[in-house]
Amino acid sequence: MKFLQALRRVRHMLVKEFLQTLRDPRTRFVLFAPPIIQMMVFGYAATLEVKHVQFAVLDHDNTQESRDFIARLSASRYFDLMLRTQHKEDLRDGIDRGDFLLGIEIDSGFAQDLRGGKGAQVQVIVDSTNSNTALVGLGYVTQIGAKFAQDYQQDRMRRTTPQFAGIVPHVDLVERPWFNEGFDSRWFFVPGVIGNLMLVMVMNLTAFAVVREREIGTLEQIMVTPIRRWEFILGKTLPFFLIGVFDAGLISLVGTIWFGVPFRGSVAVLAGSTMIFLLSSLGVGLFISTISANQQQAMVSAFFFIMPATTLSGFGTPISSMPPFFQKLTYLDPLRYFMIVLRSVYLKGVGFDVLWPQIVAMAVFAFVLLWISILRFHKSLE
Amino acid sequence: MSLRRIYAVMRKEVIQISRDVRSLLIIFAIPLILLFIYGYAVNLDVKHVPLCVYDRDGSQKSQDLLKAFQASEYFQIVHLARDYPDVVHEIDSGDAALAIVIPPRFSEDLDAGGTSVQAILDASDSNSASIGLGYAQGIVATFSSRVQLEWAQQRGAAPPVPPLDIRARTWFNEDLESMANIVPGVVALVMAVVGAFLTSLTIAREWERGTMEQLISTPVQPLEIQIGKLIPYFVIGMADTTLCAVAGVAWFGVPFRGSWPLLFGSSALFLIVVLSLGYWMSVTAKSQLAASQFALVATFLPTFLLSGFLFPIDQMPVVVQFITRILPARYYITILRNIFLKGTPVSLFASQFFALIIYAIVLVIMATRAFEKRLE
DSSP: OHHHHHHHHHHHHHHHHHHHHHHSHHHHHHHHHHHHHHHHHHHHHOOOOOOSEEEEEEESSOSHHHHHHHHHHHHSTTEEEEEEESOHHHHHHHHHHTSOSEEEEEOTTHHHHHHTTSOOEEEEEEEOSSHHHHHHHHHHHHHHHHHHHHHHHHHHHHHHOGGGTTTOOEEEEEEEEESOTTOOHHHHHHHHHHHHHHHHHHHHHHHHHHHHHHHTTHHHHHHTSSOOHHHHHHHHHHHHHHHHHHHHHHHHHIIIIISOOOOOSOHHHHHHHHHHHHHHHHHHHHHHHHTOSSHHHHHHHHHHHHHHHHHTTTSSSOGGGSOHHHHHHGGGOHHHHHHHHHHIIIIIOOOHHHHHHHHHHHHHHHHHHHHHHHHHHHHHHO | OOHHHHHHHHHHHHHHHHHOHHHHHHHHHHHHHHHHIIIIIOOSSOOSEEEEEEESSOSHHHHHHHHHHHHOTTEEEEEEOSSHHHHHHHHHHTSOSEEEEEOTTHHHHHHHSEEEEEEEEETTSHHHHHHHHHHHHHHHHHHHHHHHHHHHHHHTOOOOOOOOEEEEEEESSTTOOHHHHHHHHHHHHHHHIIIIIIHHHHHHHHHHHTHHHHHHHSSOOHHHHHHHHHHHHHHHHHHHHHHHHHHHHHTSOOOOOSOHHHHHHHHHHHHHHHHHHHHHHHHHHOSHHHHHHHHIIIIIHHHHHTSSSSSOGGGSOHHHHHHHHHOHHHHHHHHHHIIIIIOOOGGGGHHHHHHHHHHHHHHHHHHHHHOOOSOO
């Protein structure tokens, strides 16, 4: 009987929340449009691929060999030749203006050095304002250069010592890329975007909703009704949980249908772990609401959490490349575990047997955060 | 227009801000934390790739090759696999990102001519995977040419040509520090947060709490409210910019090759743009939640994603590239990069300044006109 009464109170609370949230057309817009807009923008913008790097060439040597090297660069999909010049100033000015990113300078004597069996030199000037692009671009030049040298050497050996041509020892590296055979950057980022969006959305909504009642004074009115603490919290957060689940489904569909990211795992594993993650996001949001007196405080605090949480989750850069201290810090970030789950379910197709440590970790976070928030909520009313 | 009324609104806003010391502290802590994390934690270069090795040969030569991997700072051997399913499990679970499989008879095949080793890689993180693969190829190629050199020396043949010597010269950011790229981005990001986020709440808050009616009943003019409310945030924004720039240059050693007046001039322009945008949203949305979400979508996300701060613009699809041209943040970041890294003369980026000025004028007018001093 008591339980039924409690259920009824929760239901009233739920109805009130849904009415309040869905009544205002602007709030309705906030619930469903930004996740989709963000998914589209993030999905398109977030790529670390480096292709079509624009470059210019200053070839002092102008021989068969140097032209061959340049032709290899411009034929690759990584580079677009923008300018051939004979003047060093053109290289400098073009890089200054940002017309191209790379300048290749070949000194006279390039072919002579190659033919003489000495190492030939190529100078590469790179605009490293964006260090990643510069790094990757330089890597491609080096790779193409190594291939060029190898081919040149084999060619030379065939001419000078044909008897050795077939038996010179060499080791090749055969690459077997799994899960993302075409090295498509979007396949990596789109699942990660889902995790980010879910965290930001559910956390913000929860924090704002509770604090708003406090700010405009309606929280006191609710607390004088017979509703209990956990009933209030349940009624308050359940709508956002449901909206979160709905939005998660929506943007996952955008990821698969619009961006064509393969989905190789099981929907059940994804749905289950998403719900557990949403609970931990709710927990963070509730916790923020217990330490904030008004919405501005809630927003600033939420932001204070989101920025490190996203950066340390491994969303953009691999955790294994971080310094040891930060690697340990990432274990405190619930998003870290969800990132692994999302990418594994989407691309690797692994299931609960591999992912259980991540799921357990998220469950622990959800439990602890919600528990602390409920305890604190009591105090924060006074 | 009365300076006294502007001053009164401003004082009210300052009192309101200073009552909430925690928010104010966080506003100044966020840029420092961002700089700290990006300076020390985030590294787009790939190092210590967790590596699993499966040596099916177990010979001296195969061990030599693995030692080369072990010695490299790019790889860290985390697991020695016993069988193939072991390799699969390591990659599946994400414990290893790359597995090197050396075939049986590796040593004999090598003596007889050519052989190959297999690199199984978790390419789900395509960027790290391709950079890591590049390093692995480098190590194998070096090993291969060492073997060749020994072989040639034993037979008195001409030693092979060493690979092409590629001499890289990096301009503007000589040590390829990602920090030099990050600091201008963090400055813009913080401005977008302070500018649009905080101001998006100021008017919406008055509506939500019902204090707008009181404000309306006073003789204060819309423009006076706008100026009075925005001045405190303008000051906070400029202080934050200075903090970021000083911390970036003094602590993280980012070069500063332009001039400080230029930095403050362009920052003031950009602040006016984002403040007006936040104010306009606040006036339009009338609810703090909606206003802050609009601000998030309209200012913070574009600054974060589309301004070229993390993800290079020229790699985006053409349509998205076009969208980036509409964003004031893109122009501001271009100016900042010039100031910090390039120190090129103003004439080279005058057009960016011009674009920001136009944005500032249009948005100030929009924000002023949107405010209606009446109750519905």
